[in-house]
Amino acid sequence: xxxxxxxxxxxxxxxxxxxxxxxxxxxxxxxxxxxxxxxxxxxxxxxxxxxxxxxxxxxxxxxxxxxxxxxxxxxxxxxxxxxxxxxxxxxxxxxxxxxxxxxxxxxxxxxxxxxxxxxxxxxxxxxxxxxxxxxxxxxxxxxxxxxxxxxxxxxxxxxxxxxxxxxxxxxxxxxxxxxxxxxxxxxxxxxxxxxxxxxxxxxxxxxxxxxxxxxxxxxxxxxxxxxxxxxxxxxxxxxxxxxxxxxxxxxxxxxxxxxxxxxxxxxxxxxxxxxxxxxxxxxxxxxxxx
Amino acid sequence: xxxxxxxxxxxxxxxxxxxxxxxxxxxxxxxxxxxxxxxxxxxxxxxxxxxxxxxxxxxxxxxxxxxxxxxxxxxxxxxxxxxxxxxxxxxxxxxxxxxxxxxxxxxxxxxxxxxxxxxxxxxxxxxxxxxxxxxxxxxxxxxxxxxxxxxxxxxxxxxxxxxxxxxxxxxxxxxxxxxxxxxxxxxxxxxxxxxxxxxxxxxxxxxxxxxxxxxxxxxxxxxxxxxxxxxxxxxxxxxxxxxxxxxxxxxxxxxxxxxxxxxxxxxxxxxxxxxxxx
Amino acid sequence: xxxxxxxxxxxxxxxxxxxxxxxxxxxxxxxxxxxxxxxxxxxxxxxxxxxxxxxxxxxxxxxxxxxxxxxxxxxxxxxxxxxxxxxxxxxxxxxxxxxxxxxxxxxxxxxxxxxxxxxxxxxxxxxxxxxxxxxxxxxxxxxxxxxxxxxxxxxxxxxxxxxxxxxxxxxxxxxxxxxxxxxxxxxxxxxxxxxxxxxxxxxxxxxxxxxxxxxxxxxxxxxxxxxxxxxxxxxxxxxxxxxxxxxxxxxxxxxxxxxxxxxxxxxxxxxxxxxxxxxxxxxxxxxxxxxxxxxxxxxxxxxxxxxxxxxxxxxxxxxxxxxxxxxxxxxxxxxxxxxxxxxxx
Numbered sequence: 001x002x003x004x005x006x007x008x009x010x011x012x013x014x015x016x017x018x019x020x021x022x023x024x025x026x027x028x029x030x031x032x033x034x035x036x037x038x039x040x041x042x043x044x045x046x047x048x049x050x051x052x053x054x055x056x057x058x059x060x061x062x063x064x065x066x067x068x069x070x071x072x073x074x075x076x077x078x079x080x081x082x083x084x085x086x087x088x089x090x091x092x093x094x095x096x097x098x099x100x101x102x103x104x105x106x107x108x109x110x111x112x113x114x115x116x117x118x119x120x121x122x123x124x125x126x127x128x129x130x131x132x133x134x135x136x137x138x139x140x141x142x143x144x145x146x147x148x149x150x151x152x153x154x155x156x157x158x159x160x161x162x163x164x165x166x167x168x169x170x171x172x173x174x175x176x177x178x179x180x181x182x183x184x185x186x187x188x189x190x191x192x193x194x195x196x197x198x199x200x201x202x203x204x205x206x207x208x209x210x211x212x213x214x215x216x217x218x219x220x221x222x223x224x225x226x227x228x229x230x231x232x233x234x235x236x237x238x239x240x241x242x243x244x245x246x247x248x249x250x251x252x253x254x255x256x257x258x259x260x261x262x263x264x265x266x267x268x269x270x271x272x273x274x275x276x277x278x279x280x281x282x283x284x285x286x287x288x289x290x
Numbered sequence: 291x292x293x294x295x296x297x298x299x300x301x302x303x304x305x306x307x308x309x310x311x312x313x314x315x316x317x318x319x320x321x322x323x324x325x326x327x328x329x330x331x332x333x334x335x336x337x338x339x340x341x342x343x344x345x346x347x348x349x350x351x352x353x354x355x356x357x358x359x360x361x362x363x364x365x366x367x368x369x370x371x372x373x374x375x376x377x378x379x380x381x382x383x384x385x386x387x388x389x390x391x392x393x394x395x396x397x398x399x400x401x402x403x404x405x406x407x408x409x410x411x412x413x414x415x416x417x418x419x420x421x422x423x424x425x426x427x428x429x430x431x432x433x434x435x436x437x438x439x440x441x442x443x444x445x446x447x448x449x450x451x452x453x454x455x456x457x458x459x460x461x462x463x464x465x466x467x468x469x470x471x472x473x474x475x476x477x478x479x480x481x482x483x484x485x486x487x488x489x490x491x492x493x494x495x496x497x498x499x500x501x502x503x504x505x506x507x508x509x510x511x512x513x514x515x516x517x518x519x520x521x522x523x524x525x526x527x528x529x530x531x532x533x534x535x536x537x538x539x540x541x542x543x544x545x546x547x548x549x550x551x552x553x554x555x556x557x558x559x560x561x562x563x564x565x566x567x568x
Numbered sequence: 569x570x571x572x573x574x575x576x577x578x579x580x581x582x583x584x585x586x587x588x589x590x591x592x593x594x595x596x597x598x599x600x601x602x603x604x605x606x607x608x609x610x611x612x613x614x615x616x617x618x619x620x621x622x623x624x625x626x627x628x629x630x631x632x633x634x635x636x637x638x639x640x641x642x643x644x645x646x647x648x649x650x651x652x653x654x655x656x657x658x659x660x661x662x663x664x665x666x667x668x669x670x671x672x673x674x675x676x677x678x679x680x681x682x683x684x685x686x687x688x689x690x691x692x693x694x695x696x697x698x699x700x701x702x703x704x705x706x707x708x709x710x711x712x713x714x715x716x717x718x719x720x721x722x723x724x725x726x727x728x729x730x731x732x733x734x735x736x737x738x739x740x741x742x743x744x745x746x747x748x749x750x751x752x753x754x755x756x757x758x759x760x761x762x763x764x765x766x767x768x769x770x771x772x773x774x775x776x777x778x779x780x781x782x783x784x785x786x787x788x789x790x791x792x793x794x795x796x797x798x799x800x801x802x803x804x805x806x807x808x809x810x811x812x813x814x815x816x817x818x819x820x821x822x823x824x825x826x827x828x829x830x831x832x833x834x835x836x837x838x839x840x841x842x843x844x845x846x847x848x849x850x851x852x853x854x855x856x857x858x859x860x861x862x863x864x865x866x867x868x869x870x871x872x873x874x875x876x877x878x879x880x881x882x883x884x885x886x887x888x889x890x891x892x893x894x895x896x897x898x899x900x901x902x903x904x905x906x907x908x909x910x911x912x913x
Contacts, residue, residue: 003469012378015369022437023387025413026402027394033405068311075307082298089556091308093549097316099491100544102498102518105537108525109319112326116660116680133661143315156449156484167297176299191449198441201393207501208396215661216646217610225395230647232401233779234618235807237787244398251393255386341903343911408788426773426790509731509774511911519734522776526651526734527902528658528676 027248033241045231045239046246053219054227055246057135061210061223062203065142069199073150074192078180080151081158082166092155098147106144107212110137133215138223141209146199153195157188197258201251327534338535343511344520348539351517354428355496358435363489366443367481373444374451391440396501399437404506407433426508431516434503435496442495443488450484451477483555490551494544607641609842612663614650614736615779616800617825620862621645621667627858628849632842641842649777650736657682663830664843669736671696671826671887672894682832696824697850698864701884702744704815705785705794705801712792716817717748720793721766728773728791730781732901737778737823741795742907743897744821747890751819761906768910786812797823799863802878822884825864 035042045051080092098106112118114131124131131137169179185192207225214221222230224247231240327335338344372378373385391399407414407424417424424430454477462472500518508514517540524533613621625643632638646653646661650669657663658680666683668674671694677683688695706714712725720727730738745767746760753759773790775781778800785794786804793815794801805812827847834840849855856866860875872879891897900906 007469008376011368012372012376015365015372016380016384018365019369019384019387019440021413022433023390023440025406026399026437027390029402029405029412030398072307072311075304076311078300079304079308082304083296083301089552091312093545093552094312094316096491096548096552097320097541097545100494100498100548101541102500102521102537104500104518104521105323105498105541106319108533108537109323111659113319113322114660116658118322121660130662132659133656140315144319147315160453163298170297170299176303179298180300198389198392201389205393205395205398211501215656216648217644218646220644225397228395229397230618232397232783233615233647233777235779235782235803240401241398244395247393247395247398248390251390252386254393255389259382259386343908404788408790410789425788504776505780508772509776510771511774519776523731523733525655526649528651528655529903532903 030241030244030248033238034245036241037238041238042242045242048239050219050222051224051227051243054222054224054243057138057222058204058224060135061139061142061206062200064139065146065203066196066200068143069146069150070192070196072147073154073195074180076151077154077158077188078184080155082163095151096148098144103141103145103206103208104212107141107209109144110140110213132213133217133221135221137213138210138221141213142203142206145206145209146202149199149202150192150195153191153198154188157191158184161187193258197254200254204247204250204254323534324538327531327538330531330535334531335535338524338532339539343515344517344536346512347515347517347520347536348543350428350431350513350515351497351540352543354431354435354516355493355499357432358439358496359489359493361432361436362439362443362492363485366440366488366492367447367485369444370447370451374448388441388444391438396438396499397505400434400502400505403434403437403502404430407506425506426514428514430506430508431503431514434506435499438499438502439492439496442492443485446484446488446491447481450481454480483558486551487555490547494548497540497544607639607837607839607842608644609641609839609846610644610646610661610663611665611667611846612646612653612657612661613667614653614669614825615647615777616737616797616803617667617862618645618647619803620859620864623862624850624855624858627854628846631849631854632845636845638842649734651734657830662833662837664834664837664839665827665829665846667825667827669823669825670739670894671824672739672898673736674826674828675894677828677830682830683828684831687828688826690829691827691847692851693867694824694826695828695847696826696867697847697855698825698859698866700798700823700825700864701820701882702740702795702817702823703798703801703820704817705796705804706792706813706815708811708813710813710815714793714815717745717767717819718752720745720770720795721763723770725770725793726772726791727767727770727793727795728775728781728785729771729795730778731774731776732907734776735778735781737797737800738781739897739901740797740821740823742900743887743891744817744819745795746900746906747821747885748817748819750890761909764906765910798865798879802863816880816882819883819885821890822886824886 076091076095080088111132114120114124114137131140165183166179169183174182205225206223207229210223211226211229214223214226216222216226216230218230224243228240228243228247231237231243330338369384369388373381404425405411407417407430409415409418409425411425414424422429424433458476459472462476467475498518500516500522503516504519507516507519509519517536521533521536521540524530524536611621611625622645625645629641629643633640646656646663648656650673653661654666654668654673654676657666657677666674666677671688674683674687674695678685678687691697704714704720706712712719712722714720714725719725729741732738732742742764746764749760749763753763773781773784775784778797781794782796782800782804784790786808794804796804798814801812801814805814827850829840829843829847831840834843850859851867853868853871856868856871860866860871860878863878865879866872866875887894887897
């Protein structure tokens with residue numbers, strides 16, 4: 001399909017201006033507000049004791065969510081695409097459920113399950129295990145809101161790829177682990193990487209669910225997004241935006257990492273193909289090369 | 291279902307892991323919540339669910355999420371198209387930027403957008419001067435929902451567009467089909483399923499969104515009160531059960547949309563599969 | 569080719585970190601002490617008291633360790649909407665003391681069985697060491713000439729106030745306006761309702777919390793008048809003395825934020841002595857001074873006189889006088905109560 005140059009330009013213009021107004025301007029605003037009291041103030045806000053503790057907690061919750069969801073994502077995608085069974089559509093939708101649930105309600109789930117009003121509470125008290133208003137609930141809430149991301153990324157790719165290669169490998173006597181490692185993984189690595197990126201990006205910024213289960217104790221159960229809210233409510237707008245800019249920065253680092261991973265694994269042949277015709281499947285190239 | 295012998299190994303293992311995770315992280319919390327809500331009895335449930343103010347709030351959430359979903363579908367399609375098909379300066383940056391709404395805490399997004407679109411904001415000045423209330427209005431809510439939904443459509447369409455077989459288009463071109471015909475007859479039908487998935491995800495996310503919306507909504511009863519805010523309101527009054535009732539209605543609403551899309555897609559897949567099989 | 573081994577190592581490491589963190593998370597759950605053996609103490613409060621308790625904790629820490637010579641303690645604080653904070657305590661947030669916006673929120677915690685009956689008589693002045701009131705914050709020069717509650721129902725006035733259903737502070741706003749109308753119309757219900765309907769008809773943004781409302785008024789330039797806590801109005805004015813003026817209406821409400829020891833928790837953690845001293849010290853001259861510096865009206869007459877410039881005298885009524893206590897007053901905000909009826913078509 002060769003469309004006229006004006007159409008091409010209009011479309012690029014439309015996409016760019018939409019992203020500029022809806023995305024870049026808010027981000028620029030964050031940057032501008034963050035630096036409005038000068039660089040010294042900016043770094044002071046970032047190295048504040050509570051900001052650092054919040055950063056540590058956020059990273060801890062993010063890593064936990066990514067690890068758990070990667071294990072789950074690989075298992076569920078394998079199950080959903082390599083086998084047929086009754087209730088498959090239902091399971092697929094169930095996994096998507098966290099998308100349909102307001103994060104605020106997701107937080108409430110855990111309050112109802114582990115909080116003082118829950119029948120489990122006396123048991124937890126006995127063993128002195130704190131879940132809600134402590135770190136474990138923050139991790140649980142983060143896992144919940146990021147639950148579908150990796151599965152969602154893997155399923156379409158594995159669906160497209162079909163089962164024939166795995167079946168062939170299995171017939172030749174390869175065990176499950178080898179099949180996964182040698183046949184499946186090379187084909188899904190891009191999607192997996194992307195899923196991990198989405199998952200960590202979302203986990204970094206999660207606010208609603210964590211806000212419900214956190215208890216907002218300074219230096220103890222505040223994640224970065226909650227710390228931003230606190231600063232904002234203290235009318236400390238500049239510091240709030242400064243800390244927000246850290247999250248933007250972290251997200252950008254994650255996105256750059258993705259680009260690096262992608263480039264490092266790129267098929268050299270593919271690079272010679274002009275981007276316009278690049279839609280010849282990456283997957284095939286990957287398979288041939290592997 | 292274990293009777294059949296699979297060629298590919300790992301059924302039991304993956305089923306086990308999947309079910310463990312689904313029950314631990316989804317099913318048990320969800321069930322405990324439903325169990326809790328069921329304590330209130332049907333009468334109270336319906337009273338809470340059909341309260342006119344709550345109904346109005348579902349309406350606001352529904353229509354704003356719908357508007358935001360449609361706008362994101364249109365621009366998401368354009369963005370995906372531009373990213374896959376064209377080469378231009380800044381493409382990499384554009385590609386990377388799309389995911390940022392995920393990472394920005396919704397509260398920060400809400401604050402930044404309100405600052406921009408309020409009457410004294412950079413963009414608000416323009417909108418208010420032509421008589422459009424771009425903040426503290428349904429439009430404000432829609433703007434916030436567009437922001438949080440940007441990645442969904444673009445990211446669903448992008449991979450499918452990338453995988454499209456160029457030969458079909460070339461063939462159609464040879465037969466003298468115009469651009470519009472190629473797009474509408476060959477490309478668009480392929481893009482429709484991911485487009486719908488992306489739309490459904492953006493829509494479902496929009497219905498439940500709270501953090502970014504409260505800042506820009508204005509929260510006026512019967513005008514700009516969103517359903518998640520009603521839940522928070524009930525909770526502030528220690529009325530857990532009404533809160534749970536509204537939450538359940540919203541969950542059913544979003545879930546039925548997601549289920550509908552899933553069902554439609556698996557039917558489509560079967561149909562295509564059938565043709566290939568024949 | 570995809571370097572699987574490298575990735576496997578990454579995952580393995582991450583998994584180890586994860587399990588370690590979960591274990592440490594659970595291990596650290598013994599909330600009474602921190603890793604260095606210090607006792608940990610939590611004051612659960614509401615939004616506008618952040619600065620107050622940040623300053624007070626510092627002072628109290630000195631008092632506790634130096635003047636009383638007790639063992640060291642880590643004082644922590646948690647802030648949010650008053651109702652939300654009360655809920656968190658009911659749901660399991662282990663607060664040693666609560667310092668909330670309304671007696672009603674403390675009553676809810678009591679009803680959940682965490683605080684004993686009679687908490688309001690445990691400390692002087694209804695267990696309310698400092699007070700505030702409701703005033704109007706207007707733009708410099710008072711361009712709309714807003715003097716009293718009457719002016720708020722004029723067609724040309726745009727009002728900012730938080731939602732009484734989600735904000736404790738806003739319930740004081742609402743009740744103050746209601747009492748004004750009640751006195752003006754000699755208790756005629758339909759005229760009072762009409763007054764309230766007009767007043768809330770002028771509201772342009774109904775934020776969910778007091779701090780959000782202040783932000784809408786100050787940062788976004790919405791509205792002509794902000795109905796606010798006196799302490800919030802004074803704080804905003806301090807930030808930008810040339811942009812705002814405070815108008816004190818002819819009649820307002822004596823807002824009495826409540827404090828209480830959470831009996832169940834302190835008995836479990838063994839922090840009762842500390843918790844009681846924490847609250848008692850709020851009534852001391854040093855505590856009252858800190859309250860006044862943070863724009864709360866001190867109960868101590870001498871210290872109030874010292875800050876007479878800040879706290880203008882005005883006619884105040886109490887909830888008990890006007891509404892017969894919080895439980896009754898709160899009926900305005902239940903579902904179908906007088907506040908909901910304002911918005912019914």
